[in-house]
Amino acid sequence: MANLVARRNRAGEVSSYQVRWREGGVRTGEQEAERFDDEDSAKVFKDAVDEAGQHWPPGWVKGKGYIDPTAADELRFRFDRWAVESVENRTASKRYKQQRIRALEMYMFPTFGNCDIRSAEHFSKATIGAWVNKMLKTKVKRGSKIKDMSPETLRGLHGLLSSVLKEAVVAEPPLRDRNPCDLTRFPSNDDWGISDDESSDDMEFMTPEEAAGLVECFPRPSDRMLVRTAYGSGLRWGEISALAARHARNPRPGEYELRVTRAWKRVPGEECTWDRRSRRRGGGRSSSRPGCGKSSSTTASPRWGRTTCSSMTAVAAGSRTRRSTTGGWRGLLRPRSGG
Structure with a gap:
């Protein structure tokens, strides 16, 4: 970046302002400078040098300024x-x-x-x-x-x-x-970032049995509930960590409803804030909450996601279970009798 230096006379008073920079912004570049009588003009010129990539601004003549008044406007098209x-x-x-x-x-x-x-x-x-x-x-x-x-x-x-x-x-x-x-035409050999020494299969999703094994690794009931809810609903971390008691209800025995209305919004350099999920009046995102401590199915309504208290199993043995971030299980799971 260009530097702005105040020049002082023998009495110690500021007599002028000088903008200095290395041509091209490199150490080996030639030392360049321009002098101004007032600080505001020097600041404007310094910004123009920075915008020009540490070069003389287009249309600028040293010691005289812009010869062509429209030359400065050309920078906005860079x-x-x-x-x-x-x-x-x-x-x-x-x-x-x-x-x-x-x-x-x-x-x-x-x-x-x-x-x-x-x-x-x-x-x-x-x-x-x-x-x-x-x-x-x-x-x-x-x-x-x-x-x-x-x-x-x-x-x-x-x-x-x-x-x-x-x-x-x-x-x-x-x-x-x-x-x-x-x-533009892109290469057809898109490996989705997977190298030859890695698996070339599509993304893997945990089965209900694998999720149950993961749940057993957590000693605290609240942690186990968090894992079940994340697995069964497909909520993002910013959404599931923003849930409060008022976002869940139990209208009937064995049925639980969960509504997502907010999520954590992270901005670099700032504290986390709430990001409202509603896009229209009465809106919000529907999802599900596990019932009775077991994996559960989802039937989403416009306002609330509903789940029943029944254990679930995959449609076909060994098949992958895909979870959705908007509609729960999408019919890929069916109730299993008993339990």
């Missing part, structure tokens, strides 16, 4: 500035914006940061394809291992890039004729 503004203006959570800007800074700005959003040469099928191939060779950390970026992750990054370029297409007046990301 990809890094356009992309950040695009994300900041979206109607989304603060955490969403922080994650998307971080992805831009890590994976897109090194390639497209100084490109013109309007240029068909900077953003074309060829340049997007070259960036995709570069990302496929990029190493990312997964847990304790360093692996190649998975096609699934790349699709998410490509979607973010496409959304930024799309805003240039639909701008008034349009800044581009079309979105080059629409021409």
